[in-house]
């Protein structure tokens with residue numbers, strides 16, 4: 001009993017010490033920020049803290065009480081303020097999380113296991129478009145929608161950029177993982193179109209022209225994963241030419257057999273189609289037809305009028321049965337708006353997603369078409385759950401013609417398509433989170449024989465998945481043959497591993 005009381009006393013003393021120590025440390029970080037004139041920050045317990053923390057968190061799993069929260073959130077407005085904030089954090093030995101759009105599937109920009117602070121770039125979203133030179137400088141807090149809006153409106157819809165579909169995703173997080181979207185078959189991933197980057201290194205120094213002064217780092221930044229290579233404060237992008245007219249389309253099909261047949265054919269059509277055509281498939285279990293079944297949306301866009309789209313699709317994929325009522329014709333801004341699930345182009349400027357949920361994601365690449373039997377068996381797993389889905393996103397075209405070693409993003413030649421798997425639920429969901437995640441893992445495990453291995457099972461770092469292990473295990477999946485070079489660059493540029501997250505590239509093999 002005496003021993004127990006002694007233990008409790010020591011434990012309480014330790015708690016008190018830890019509290020005092022943590023408070024003192026927060027005070028000294030805040031003192032340092034104030035002494036350097038960085039005044040836009042919020043600390044745990046302050047009125048604005050929860051709003052600042054939650055605003056950009058796309059995956060609500062990481063807003064929950066048990067998830068470690070930052071002691072301080074710093075919201076700089078300039079690269080110099082980022083430098084000063086980072087210098088204060090280095091002095092106090094704080095772990096760093098840099099946040100742009102906050103869409104990390106595993107909440108890696110908003111949580112950490114050691115005491116940490118977030119540098120949130122939300123106030124750094126200036127965009128400067130040079131229409132003549134077809135370039136844009138963007139600050140590192142820019143999100144996809146605001147970039148699309150700025151480029152399209154300033155170039156009268158003749159220029160664009162090949163990044164993702166969801167308008168609230170951050171450009172920095174996206175570029176550092178690759179950045180795949182509806183223009184990728186025509187122009188590659190977002191990272192393929194980066195001309196320059198400005199980065200703050202582990203000593204707080206601002207590197208203004210990374211492409212020329214640190215070409216290896218520049219290579220790593222383009223697809224080598226977020227949170228591992230310094231704090232990017234700005235990017236220069238090469239914009240792409242666009243046609244006057246783009247047609248978007250989407251049609252919903254139901255029935256397991258119908259979908260099996262359509263998807264089987266899609267595998268031979270979508271990756272080989274002209275690069276101006278993009279067709280992806282969203283597939284999910286449904287129950288509204290009375291008994292468990294499959295539903296699928298075939299959606300995408302084509303560079304041309306509705307008539308031209310119908311003529312092409314009905315020639316190469318007549319089974320789909322695309323009709324005029326499934327299509328919408330407009331310019332690129334309208335196409336980007338529709339594909340982001342929005343109705344008004346100005347909604348591209350919204351920086352928070354109108355609906356957010358709890359989710360877990362995984363990914364695969366496929367290099368050989370699945371048989372009808374394999375697809376059908378996957379659907380047998382999917383019909384058991386209406387809170388999960390698979391998306392098949394086509395490769396081929398330019399994305400596959402760029403050499404795998406051109407930048408750190410490696411998924412190129414031979415890939416037919418990428419698969420994204422998700423289990424999604426709401427707070428008041430009656431299905432338990434663990435059951436849904438187990439269902440997702442079961443589906444992923446079933447798909448193992450059909451996936452691409454390089455030699456580890458390939459995965460997309462932007463659909464980051466902590467099930468793949470630490471930086472060593474996951475790195476081989478995310479980066480394939482580029483992993484070795486990434487480790488060498490990491491060892492040279494950040495030998496103390498100050499820029500880290502659970503799956504960042506390690507400093508040694």
Ligand SMILES: Cc1cc2nc3c(=O)[nH]c(=O)nc-3n(C[C@H](O)[C@H](O)[C@H](O)COP(=O)(O)OP(=O)(O)OC[C@H]3O[C@@H](n4cnc5c(N)ncnc54)[C@H](O)[C@@H]3O)c2cc1C
Nearest residue numbers: 100101102103104109164165166170173174180226227232
């Ligand atoms: C709803 C939704 C839709 C999506 N759609 C697509 C899509 O169409 N195509 C696609 O390719 N991907 C897509 N993604 C995945 C998305 O590209 C990745 O999740 C991406 O990493 C998110 O970037 P972010 O800036 O929003 O996230 P964040 O969570 O802010 O950042 C992601 C990672 O990058 C780091 N990071 C961010 N900014 C910086 C910086 N300036 N310097 C250093 N490190 C930084 C963070 O610390 C973190 O580790 C989607 C994700 C979601 C949730």
